[in-house]
Amino acid sequence: MKKNLFLLLIIVLLAGALPISALAEDIIIDIKPDDEDNILTVNRKSLLPVAIYNAPDIDTTTIFLEGVGVTTSIDKGDYLLLKFDSQALLTAIGDVEDGEVVDLTLVGEYEGDEFVATDFVTIRARGN
Numbered sequence: 452m453k454k455n456l457f458l459l460l461i462i463v464l465l466a467g468a469l470p471i472s473a474l475a476e477d478i479i480i481d482i483k484p485d486d487e488d489n490i491l492t493v494n495r496k497s498l499l500p501v502a503i504y505n506a507p508d509i510d511t512t513t514i515f516l517e518g519v520g521v522t523t524s525i526d527k528g529d530y531l532l533l534k535f536d537s538q539a540l541l542t543a544i545g546d547v548e549d550g551e552v553v554d555l556t557l558v559g560e561y562e563g564d565e566f567v568a569t570d571f572v573t574i575r576a577r578g579n
Contacts, residue, residue, distance in 0.1 A: 477505045478503060478504065478505050478506045478561060478566045478568055479503075479504045479505060479568055480501055480502065480503050480504070480557050480568040480569075480570050481501070481502040481504070481530075481570060482499065482500070482501050482502075482555065482570040482571070482572055483499065483500055483501075483572075484500065484502040484530075484532075488573045489570065489571055489572045489573055490572070490573050490575050491537060491540070491541070491553075491572035491573065491574055491575065492537070492575045492576075492577055493541060493547070493549075493574060493575065493576050493577055494538075494576075494577045495537065495577055496537070496538060497537045498522055498523070498534035498535065498536060498537060499516075499534065499535045499536075499537045499540060499572075500532055500533070500534050501516060501532070501533045501534070501535065501557065501570075502527070502530045502531070502532055502533075503530060503531045503532075503533055503557075503568075504529070504530045506531065506561050507531075509531065509559065509561050510560065511524045511531075511533065513559045513560040513561075514533065514557065514558070514559035515557070515558055515559065516533075516535045516540060516555055516556070516557045517540055517543040517544060517555055517556060518543050519535050519536060519539045519540050519543055520535075521533045521534070521535065522534045522535055522536055540555070547574045548574065549574060549575060549576040550573065550574065550575075551573070551574045552571050552572070552573050552574075553571060553572055553573075553574060554569050554570070554571050555569065555570060555571065555572055556568075556569050557569070557570075
């Protein structure tokens with residue numbers, strides 16, 4: 452009997468009758484998805500874009516990058532594009548030097564589980 456129920460569950464899942472969701476540990480981020488160097492310019496008022504993958508329907512109010520909350524979010528289909536205040540991030544990071552590579556940590560909740568994801572930025576002094 453248990454074997455039959457297990458097989459039925461497999462068939463139903465494969466048929467797509469029940470949703471299969473991503474796990475919190477499958478979430479990845481890409482800071483500035485169109486910029487390989489992930490440049491973050493000091494003293495420049497802007498929003499830092501961060502793509503978040505494998506987290507459909509995530510509650511963006513649970514997401515923080517170095518303690519800074521999401522300013523805006525845009526559904527791009529394959530991913531969710533989050534934007535964070537660059538100056539607030541630089542304040543949270545602390546003292547940095549031109550050319551320094553800094554890891555940024557994004558934390559949040561997805562389907563009741565906490566997740567952590569990291570990527571880097573390269574610091575640029577304005578005008579360089």
